[in-house]
Amino acid sequence: MSKPNILLIGTGGVGTIVAYGIHYVGKSNLSVVVRRDYQKVSKDGWQIDSCDYGQIKGWKPDNIYPTVEAAAEAQPVFDYVIITTKNLPDVTKVEELAAPVITPEKTTVILMQNGFDIGRPFIAKYPKNVCISGVSHIGSHNHGGAIKQTQKDKSLISYFVNPNLSTEYQEAKTKEFISLYSNENNNCTYFADAKWYRYRKLVYNATLNTVAALTGVDTGRLDLSGGLAALSIPAMREVISVAKADGVELPEDVINSVVHSDDGDWFSPSMLVDVRKGNPIELEVILGNLLVVAKELGVVTPTLTILYELLKVVQYRLKEGKGYFTVPEKRPISDKFYK
Numbered sequence: 401m402s403k404p405n406i407l408l409i410g411t412g413g414v415g416t417i418v419a420y421g422i423h424y425v426g427k428s429n430l431s432v433v434v435r436r437d438y439q440k441v442s443k444d445g446w447q448i449d450s451c452d453y454g455q456i457k458g459w460k461p462d463n464i465y466p467t468v469e470a471a472a473e474a475q476p477v478f479d480y481v482i483i484t485t486k487n488l489p490d491v492t493k494v495e496e497l498a499a500p501v502i503t504p505e506k507t508t509v510i511l512m513q514n515g516f517d518i519g520r521p522f523i524a525k526y527p528k529n530v531c532i533s534g535v536s537h538i539g540s541h542n543h544g545g546a547i548k549q550t551q552k553d554k555s556l557i558s559y560f561v562n563p564n565l566s567t568e569y570q571e572a573k574t575k576e577f578i579s580l581y582s583n584e585n586n587n588c589t590y591f592a593d594a595k596w597y598r599y600r601k602l603v604y605n606a607t608l609n610t611v612a613a614l615t616g617v618d619t620g621r622l623d624l625s626g627g628l629a630a631l632s633i634p635a636m637r638e639v640i641s642v643a644k645a646d647g648v649e650l651p652e653d654v655i656n657s658v659v660h661s662d663d664g665d666w667f668s669p670s671m672l673v674d675v676r677k678g679n680p681i682e683l684e685v686i687l688g689n690l691l692v693v694a695k696e697l698g699v700v701t702p703t704l705t706i707l708y709e710l711l712k713v714v715q716y717r718l719k720e721g722k723g724y725f726t727v728p729e730k731r732p733i734s735d736k737f738y739k
């Protein structure tokens with residue numbers, strides 16, 4: 401039997417370690433799409449300093465492509481496409497980005513990305529393809545082809561339920577993927593319930609991450625200032641209500657354990673780090689998708705809605721700062737009547 405063809409899109413700190421783990425297992429033909437560092441890594445490979453794999457100099461997978469289109473032209477079918485980019489649907493829709501390399505009814509897509517309900521646009525566009533959920537807890541950074549991994553690769557792998565495919569098939573594909581990725585240096589485990597796990601993460605990400613990003617303080621200062629009690633905790637209760645209406649029962653003590661998860665650290669959540677760097681935030685997949693589900697289920701979410709609308713304004717500022725759009729020099733006159 402020939403080896404399965406895997407393509408990984410998004411070779412940042414996380415993506416490169418995932419790719420290396422697959423290479424290490426050695427049961428597949430591995431290709432990657434590299435955009436920013438293509439010139440450098442296609443010549444010299446990656447320099448990896450990893451707490452899981454040690455020092456690796458000049459590593460290259462089987463194939464390196466500069467674009468998704470180039471990968472699609474070079475190979476007829478990919479069995480697996482792993483997406484490890486940031487998830488910013490208001491900038492790039494990943495289901496469109498990956499379209500050239502997804503063969504309907506064949507390619508299994510793995511979304512190793514943050515966010516909630518991110519399988520939905522894939523299942524809508526590719527109703528006969530399996531869509532796997534990967535939640536990674538890795539700590540790893542890319543400095544122009546030099547990777548420094550400081551926190552072990554631990555991931556929970558499951559699938560986003562696709563009503564058009566049997567449970568057995570989706571489960572088998574998910575376990576097959578794990579067998580191509582799991583090795584003695586990483587900790588990659590099957591976790592049956594992707595939905596539950598992503599709701600559980602939102603109790604933190606939709607409430608502490610968001611308020612920290614808006615106010616510019618870490619979670620310790622958020623607590624001491626009173627913002628935790630006044631904003632984040634009410635928002636957590638709303639996440640729990642949406643989950644409940646969606647058939648997901650979170651643990652009794654979830655708020656308490658989330659609040660205490662950064663104890664002793666002046667911790668800056670990822671969304672705050674992005675704002676500080678002037679990078680767009682993963683607002684739609686962390687809060688936008690949750691509010692869509694809340695609306696469908698008729699759950700009221702006043703705190704989360706305000707946080708979302710405020711962060712949309714922040715996102716506008718960040719995107720303008722990155723040059724995603726420009727406003728006219730002279731402010732356009734609106735003849736809208738306000739009352």
Ligand SMILES: *[C@@H]1O[C@H](CO)[C@@H](O)[C@H](O)[C@H]1NC(C)=O
Pocket residue numbers: 527528563564
């Ligand atoms: C997928 O499942 C949904 C819901 O059961 C159904 O409406 C849709 O027609 C199905 N699509 C395909 C291509 O089978």
Ligand SMILES: *[C@@H]1O[C@H](CO)[C@@H](O)[C@H](O)[C@H]1NC(C)=O
Pocket residue numbers: 554587588589
């Ligand atoms: C791997 O992760 C699972 C799930 O979080 C955990 O239960 C297990 O103890 C971990 N194993 C190792 C060797 O760290």
Ligand SMILES: *[C@@H]1O[C@H](CO)[C@@H](O)[C@H](O)[C@H]1NC(C)=O
Pocket residue numbers: 514515601604605609669670671682686
């Ligand atoms: C979501 O929260 C987890 C901690 O639960 C964190 O590791 C992750 O970076 C957060 N993701 C985003 C996009 O903020």
